[in-house]
């Protein structure tokens with residue numbers, strides 16, 4: 675497997691200031707209730723902001739090879755991902771590729787960019803802020819196994835939960851239209867996770883069979899829906 679520098683996420687989360695070399699280092703901000711400058715729709719406050727290092731490293735893989743190796747993996751090793759890998763994974767999932775236009779690596783219907791990207795780890799649950807390319811801690815503790823009855827959620831070091839935030843979809847007057855576009859937009863994000871994992875020789879699986887009520891309660895989702903979850907880890 676392509677080797678990344680194995681600084682664990684545990685260390686990242688325990689020592690938020692360790693990213694001295696990070697190109698986008700920022701001071702932690704306390705009690706922010708927004709992500710990407712917009713309302714999150716979550717009732718829990720973001721306790722702490724943790725900057726991520728510059729993404730993109732190790733992504734120079736031909737598209738043909740990436741597509742050839744894209745597949746679902748359900749057996750993971752427990753080893754943590756490096757912070758560099760996590761950074762690139764999140765950028766590929768929902769980062770800004772045209773920050774000057776506030777546009778992302780994935781398209782979205784009417785450019786509503788309705789997704790909130792939650793990262794479940796052993797240490798806690800974090801919300802990805804693409805604008806500052808950082809993680810905001812939503813809650814502490816290991817909640818990975820709450821996501822689903824499928825056992826691999828408790829094994830993979832990271833699970834990404836894709837939550838459609840309906841507060842950003844008010845332009846759709848019909849519920850059926852809103853749900854259709856939320857599902858369509860979700861597919862692009864999910865596929866980006868698959869493609870990154872293929873390129874980085876990691877495993878992932880898109881999971882729709884998840885404990886939505888439990889996730890909504892934990893994250894304080896009042897007007898939205900956890901659509902898919904992706905455990906990610908070494909295979």
Ligand SMILES: Cc1cc2nc3c(=O)[nH]c(=O)nc-3n(C[C@H](O)[C@H](O)[C@H](O)COP(=O)(O)O)c2cc1C
Pocket residue numbers: 744745746747748824879880881882883884
């Ligand atoms: C929308 C969606 C939901 C899925 N939900 C689950 C799931 O809940 N559990 C699971 O083990 N796999 C799930 N999968 C993975 C599929 O079973 C898998 O993609 C399919 O078997 C094809 O295998 P491949 O991805 O290796 O081509 C889901 C896939 C998609 C696209």
